[in-house]
Amino acid sequence: MTEAAATSSARRSPPTDRVVQVLDHLVAHPETRFGLSELARRLGMSKPTCLGILTALTEAGYLMRHPADRTYGLGPALIVAGRAAQRGFAVGPVTHRHLAALGAEFGATCAASAVVGDRIAVLDVAGADPDGAGARVGEVYPFAPPVGLMYVLWDSDERLEQWLAREPTLPVRLDRDRLRDVVDECRTAGYLVESLTAGGRRLHALMAGVAAHDLPSELRELLGEMVSSLGERVLLTGAEPADAEHPVNLLAAPAYDADGRQSVVLTLHVGATLANREIARRGAALVATAEAVTRELGGRRPAR
The missing domain is CATH 3.30.450.40 (GAF domain)
Known part of the structure; x- marks a missing residue:
């Protein structure tokens, strides 16, 4: 591995990448709301990991959770x-x-x-x-x-x-x-x-x-x-x-x-x-x- 590649790899944050992955997916489908299981499956994440990300983003207002069907979509933040x-x-x-x-x-x-x-x-x-x-x-x-x-x-x-x-x-x-x-x-x-x-x-x-x-x-x-x-x-x-x-x-x-x-x-x-x-x-x-x-x-x- 070259020094530049090693530096690039060291600077990456897998947890942050997963947050970006969730946001990118929802921004790409702005008129669709997704449930936890479907979103975790589409993004190749475990359900606990995906739920933690969704919960944090919802609490911050970046996502909204529908109270009836428990699906997630883009939020006002x-x-x-x-x-x-x-x-x-x-x-x-x-x-x-x-x-x-x-x-x-x-x-x-x-x-x-x-x-x-x-x-x-x-x-x-x-x-x-x-x-x-x-x-x-x-x-x-x-x-x-x-x-x-x-x-x-x-x-x-x-x-x-x-x-x-x-x-x-x-x-x-x-x-x-x-x-x-x-x-x-x-x-x-x-x-x-x-x-x-x-x-x-x-x-x-x-x-x-x-x-x-x-x-x-x-x-x-x-x-x-x-x-x-x-x-x-x-x-x-x-x-x-x-x-x-x-x-x-x-x-x-x-x-x-x-x-x-x-x-x-x-x-x-x-x-x-x-x-x-x-x-x-x-x-x-x-x-x-x-x-x-x-x-x-x-x-x-x-x-x-």
Whole structure:
């Protein structure tokens, strides 16, 4: 063995290699959850060794364990780690720069979020947050009805139907006529307007960090009473007079990747009552920001 090879071998840590092996496997299958036996078999580890690694990674938040079927998947701590690493690449600085400019223009909090595996993750936050009620980097939400419409809204109808087919996190009624109106108006305008309701904000806070179906059935039913149908919190203002007013929680618009698919959703938080003309002004600014992010990252808007 050469001196260089001996030095390389001496520096390796088999226990660390096994931890990396587990993470690499789960990152390579982000939409799949694995049980202990299957994961140990696939990776050629003993079950006690694999369990020790899974337990440590779960306690640190890098993995999440489903309480019902005891399977493991990627956890929210990886989002924070990825967000930190993102600073050295194009997406982080580009998105943050544009969000900061938009937030400064309106004195508001802006955020970027995306679907990561089977969760929605907050990737970046910029701008003012006077009430401390804005999104926080690393927060995760279940990507299943009724949560997540804006992450498929501007994508293909096929992606929308795939999301609708996911087992809902909460009991919810599907009003397809209402949903079609929401899709048509938001795609035409290029942005979504979400109403501000006390119940909606409480629901959003309760769902932060909660995996789908982790809630007891009684609590799921109670929360479900707060959401009667999909898209009910989306304001449709297209046919209203310019001076009509609405309490607005936030506006959202998509940035696209090179294939013309939604990659990131940008949001501009409002938390106030606005006239439709002001909603439209902020919506146009948000869309312009999303288009600038799309162009700088080499993306393109889809052809409809």
